[in-house]
Amino acid sequence: MKFPVSPVRPRPALAPHLLSLAIAALALPAVAQSTQNTDGSAAPEKLQPVLLTGNPLREKEPVQPSLQLSGDALTLRRGATLGESLDGLPGVAATYFGPNANRPVLRGLDGDRVRMLSNSGASIDASSLSYDHAVPVDPLVVDRIEVLRGAASLLYGGNAIGGVVNTLDKRIPREPAQGLSGAAELRLGGAAAERNGAVTLDGGSSSWAWHADVSDRKADDLRVPDGRVRNSASDSHGGALGSSLLFSQGFAGVSLEDYRNDYGVTVEPDVKIRMQRQRLATAGEWRDASGLFPRIEWQASRSHYEHQEVEGTGEVGTRFKSRGSDLRLQAEHAALGPVRGVVGLQWERSDFSALGEEALVPGTRSRSAALFVLEQYRSGPLSLAAGLRQESLRVASGGDAPGAEEARFGEAARRSFKPRSLSLSAGYALSPSLSLQANLSDTQRAPMFYELYANGVHVATGAYERGDASLGLERARGLDLGLRWQEGGSLLRANVYQTRFRNYIALDATGASFSNEEGETLPEYRYTGVAARLNGLELEARQTLPRMAWSGAWRLTLGGSFDAVRGSNRATGEPLPRLAPRRATLSLAADDGGLWSASLELRLAARQNRVPTLDTPTAGYGLLRLNLARQLRLGGYDALWYLKLDNLGNKTAYSATSMATLRDLSPLAGRSALMGLQVRF
Numbered sequence: 001m002k003f004p005v006s007p008v009r010p011r012p013a014l015a016p017h018l019l020s021l022a023i024a025a026l027a028l029p030a031v032a033q034s035t036q037n038t039d040g041s042a043a044p045e046k047l048q049p050v051l052l053t054g055n056p057l058r059e060k061e062p063v064q065p066s067l068q069l070s071g072d073a074l075t076l077r078r079g080a081t082l083g084e085s086l087d088g089l090p091g092v093a094a095t096y097f098g099p100n101a102n103r104p105v106l107r108g109l110d111g112d113r114v115r116m117l118s119n120s121g122a123s124i125d126a127s128s129l130s131y132d133h134a135v136p137v138d139p140l141v142v143d144r145i146e147v148l149r150g151a152a153s154l155l156y157g158g159n160a161i162g163g164v165v166n167t168l169d170k171r172i173p174r175e176p177a178q179g180l181s182g183a184a185e186l187r188l189g190g191a192a193a194e195r196n197g198a199v200t201l202d203g204g205s206s207s208w209a210w211h212a213d214v215s216d217r218k219a220d221d222l223r224v225p226d227g228r229v230r231n232s233a234s235d236s237h238g239g240a241l242g243s244s245l246l247f248s249q250g251f252a253g254v255s256l257e258d259y260r261n262d263y264g265v266t267v268e269p270d271v272k273i274r275m276q277r278q279r280l281a282t283a284g285e286w287r288d289a290s291g292l293f294p295r296i297e298w299q300a301s302r303s304h305y306e307h308q309e310v311e312g313t314g315e316v317g318t319r320f321k322s323r324g325s326d327l328r329l330q331a332e333h334a335a336l337g338p339v340r341g342v343v344g345l346q347w348e349r350s351d352f353s354a355l356g357e358e359a360l361v362p363g364t365r366s367r368s369a370a371l372f373v374l375e376q377y378r379s380g381p382l383s384l385a386a387g388l389r390q391e392s393l394r395v396a397s398g399g400d401a402p403g404a405e406e407a408r409f410g411e412a413a414r415r416s417f418k419p420r421s422l423s424l425s426a427g428y429a430l431s432p433s434l435s436l437q438a439n440l441s442d443t444q445r446a447p448m449f450y451e452l453y454a455n456g457v458h459v460a461t462g463a464y465e466r467g468d469a470s471l472g473l474e475r476a477r478g479l480d481l482g483l484r485w486q487e488g489g490s491l492l493r494a495n496v497y498q499t500r501f502r503n504y505i506a507l508d509a510t511g512a513s514f515s516n517e518e519g520e521t522l523p524e525y526r527y528t529g530v531a532a533r534l535n536g537l538e539l540e541a542r543q544t545l546p547r548m549a550w551s552g553a554w555r556l557t558l559g560g561s562f563d564a565v566r567g568s569n570r571a572t573g574e575p576l577p578r579l580a581p582r583r584a585t586l587s588l589a590a591d592d593g594g595l596w597s598a599s600l601e602l603r604l605a606a607r608q609n610r611v612p613t614l615d616t617p618t619a620g621y622g623l624l625r626l627n628l629a630r631q632l633r634l635g636g637y638d639a640l641w642y643l644k645l646d647n648l649g650n651k652t653a654y655s656a657t658s659m660a661t662l663r664d665l666s667p668l669a670g671r672s673a674l675m676g677l678q679v680r681f
Contacts, residue, residue, distance in 0.1 A: 076627050081101070090540050096657060098666045106147070115163070177203050188676070215237060217234070230665070265309070267661055302325040397409060426438045436482070436483055509525055523614070618663065621652075623668070
């Protein structure tokens with residue numbers, strides 16, 4: 001198999017004063033209203049839903065930095081992938097392995113350090129193994145996305161050392177149905193000439209509810225300012241059925257979903273991935289206000305994931321399979337004076353196999369069990385919380401298959417780990433409008449199977465990768481300090497954080513090389529534990545402007561955000577790879593209080609010069625986006641029409657968080673227009 005040679009790309013400079021202007025805008029004395037949407041567009045006055053992820057006690061203002069997208073804000077921000085939908089929010093970037101494989105990056109951490117959840121349950125796939133593996137989620141059928149920035153390992157395990165992304169839908173109904181309701185959405189256009197559609201239906205009665213959804217997405221090769229990105233077309237579809245029994249003290253439900261995605265692997269001109277996942281899930285809740293445990297929740301799932309990497313000749317080169325299940329029990333105990341808390345158990349298991357010429361890992365089995373407890377004390381303006389999680393985890397390699405032509409993985413082997421996580425948090429309301437938060441965490445993560453047992457060519461990274469079966473636990477100690485100020489039409493959020501790693505498992509160059517059958521020489525990389533540090537800053541600001549005579553009934557909202565993350569190998573001082581540069585966003589949103597809304601957004605990224613030795617700097621950029629939306633009544637139903645105009649200046653831009661093997665081959669999308677219509681009934 002041939003490896004691509006990256007063309008030399010232009011390095012347009014970003015005028016320094018543009019970034020300075022964006023940062024200065026954040027110094028405005030007041031910022032946005034509490035009902036402001038995360039994408040910067042104005043929103044009608046309504047209460048935000050209570051955050052579910054990492055918030056088992058249903059606190060209205062969780063201490064941990066978080067964000068959520070729902071309603072029209074989510075509709076207008078949805079992209080082709082989960083990573084694209086979230087990229088650009090404070091502290092959130094994306095891996096961007098072309099337009100089809102795009103995983104969220106939280107505070108500079110990605111892969112197995114960011115936990116992907118589906119309705120708060122495990123999402124079994126292969127997206128953390130390689131950057132060209134997509135997350136099996138269609139954002140069109142997602143009802144809400146919740147993001148926790150920073151360590152969330154207490155509730156979700158060591159794999160949440162960087163944070164959590166949780167996609168929520170109504171596939172398992174949790175509330176009684178009010179007759180028949182649902183939505184239908186159609187989207188056309190964009191830089192990839194997308195043709196997307198989805199329908200969701202909900203129905204039932206006071207004691208029984210059901211849900212159904214179906215989606216379909218087709219896209220051509222992505223258009224960029226100087227042409228098109230090769231082999232970037234995609235064709236995906238999915239559907240789900242779910243039902244629940246509802247009673248006065250809770251619910252119990254089940255759902256079945258199927259998702260398939262055929263997409264091009266941009267790093268190679270003629271290889272496509274055929275992915276499919278089936279997932280069976282169940283969830284329930286029992287409430288008894290007078291009992292020892294007022295609320296008991298459970299959820300379980302079983303997933304079958306498979307994808308084939310198909311050569312241009314139609315031959316299947318490599319087949320990846322993952323079979324996994326998870327079970328989670330969580331109980332809130334009765335209040336002990338001012339103290340409330342939850343205790344929980346979690347089990348997970350997965351079996352992974354990779355068969356074919358590019359199988360860089362052996363067949364593996366992973367098993368884990370965990371016990372966690374979280375206690376919270378609240379008195380007046382003060383809130384304190386402490387938690388502990390203890391895990392037991394086993395990772396086993398099947399070694400070389402019997403009769404294997406090439407012995408690379410050795411004999412069968414097994415490793416056992418007992419990671420634990422501690423967390424302390426505090427919140428204090430200085431006034432009704434101003435509060436302070438602090439989070440302290442000490443987290444351990446067990447190495448993944450590929451970090452232990454990899455031994456083969458990895459086309460996505462353009463390297464020969466070797467695991468280290470002797471790796472120990474990765475440990476991270478983190479401190480996060482936050483401030484939130486909200487008064488009238490103004491809101492300010494600020495967070496500063498530091499995470500220090502011991503035995504940070506990094507993929508480092510060894511200096512050796514490997515020659516494949518075609519005579520190409522590839523660099524050798526090995527998973528190694530190093531000391532590392534991440535520092536960061538996140539700011540978000542909005543201000544509803546006073547009404548002017550010339551603005552009439554229109555309400556104007558000025559917004560801005562800024563984030564920066566700096567990561568280093570503490571032993572050598574070398575930067576950690578693929579970190580987002582300093583980024584800023586300026587936005588102006590307008591709405592007439594009922595029918596029309598619009599937002600103009602300028603996204604700025606500085607040049608990323610802090611890169612490892614074998615990477616190259618990435619130029620900065622400024623991209624302009626315009627959204628228009630109109631509330632309608634169609635045939636007696638509520639509807640939303642919208643138009644998204646992206647990269648109005650048709651600027652060539654590259655993502656610093658992309659793999660170096662792909663970055664030059666796949667710039668960000670060029671100028672595009674996408675129109676959509678959503679009908680709700």
